[in-house]
Amino acid sequence: MYSEKDYLMLSGIQHFVFCRRQWALIHIEQQWAENYQTTAGELMHKKAHDEGSFEKRGDLLTVRGLRISSRSLGMSGQCDVVEFHQDKDGAELFGYDGRWRPVPVEYKRGTVKEDGSDEAQLCAQAICLEEMFQTEIREGFLYYGQNRRRHRVEFTEALRENVKKLSGEMHELLLRGYTPNVRYSKRCKACSLEDICLPKLQKDVDVRAYIEQNIHSKD
Ligand code: SF4
Numbered sequence: 001m002y003s004e005k006d007y008l009m010l011s012g013i014q015h016f017v018f019c020r021r022q023w024a025l026i027h028i029e030q031q032w033a034e035n036y037q038t039t040a041g042e043l044m045h046k047k048a049h050d051e052g053s054f055e056k057r058g059d060l061l062t063v064r065g066l067r068i069s070s071r072s073l074g075m076s077g078q079c080d081v082v083e084f085h086q087d088k089d090g091a092e093l094f095g096y097d098g099r100w101r102p103v104p105v106e107y108k109r110g111t112v113k114e115d116g117s118d119e120a121q122l123c124a125q126a127i128c129l130e131e132m133f134q135t136e137i138r139e140g141f142l143y144y145g146q147n148r149r150r151h152r153v154e155f156t157e158a159l160r161e162n163v164k165k166l167s168g169e170m171h172e173l174l175l176r177g178y179t180p181n182v183r184y185s186k187r188c189k190a191c192s193l194e195d196i197c198l199p200k201l202q203k204d205v206d207v208r209a210y211i212e213q214n215i216h217s218k219d
Helices: 012-018 020-027 036-049 117-133 157-176 186-190 207-214
Strands: 054-057 060-064 067-070 075-078 081-093 096-108 139-144 149-154
Touching: 012 020, 012 117, 012 157, 020 157, 067 117, 075 117, 096 117, 117 139, 117 149, 117 157
Parallel strands: 096 139
Antiparallel strands: 054 060, 060 081, 067 075, 081 096, 139 149
C-alpha cells in the first residue's frame, strides 16, 4: 500500500507501456513537448471530462471527470466517463437508491493500438474504482475517435497482474530517479519527445561498426 504523497499520475501508465524512457522524461525529468497527437488527444479528453457532470437516464447514471485513486497501485487520476448501471451486485451510491455497477469508459483519438497501453490505463482505472466503491468490475470500454466505436476490455487476471507489475516498475524507477536509455524503434517517429530525447544520437552504437564506418573507411 502506498501513501498519497507517493501517488503517480495514472495516465502515465500509457506512456510507460509506449516507452519507459518517454515516461521517465515526462514524469521524472518533468520534460514535456506537444505534438499533433498529444494536442488532439488533450482536446478530446477536455470534451469528454466536462468535470463533475452527472446525467441520469433510467437505470444508467453517467459521471464525467470523476477523480480516482488506488492505494494498492499508488496512483491517482481522472476518468473520462464512468457509467453506473443499476445492478443488484453493484455498489451503493450516496444519494441514489439501489445498487450500481461502475463501468469506466476512456476516450482515445485514433484507433485500437497493439501495445496494450490503453487497456492497461483502463484496467488501472477499474482497480481504482474497485477500491473506492468496494465492488468488482469485470469490463470497461475504450472509445476510439477515428472509427467512433467502443472497444470492450475484459479485466482478466493477466491484465490486472500486468498493471500491478507496471505500477511497481514505475515506482521503482521514480525512487531511483533513473531514466532508461534510448531504445530506438519506429515508435520514435510518433513520439512527442523525439526532439528532446534525440534517439538517433543517443542510441548505443556498436563499437566495431563505428570503427569500420568512421576510421577504416577513411584509410
Ligand atoms: S524518441 Fe523513442 S526512445 Fe525517445 S522517448 Fe520517444 S519513443 Fe522513447
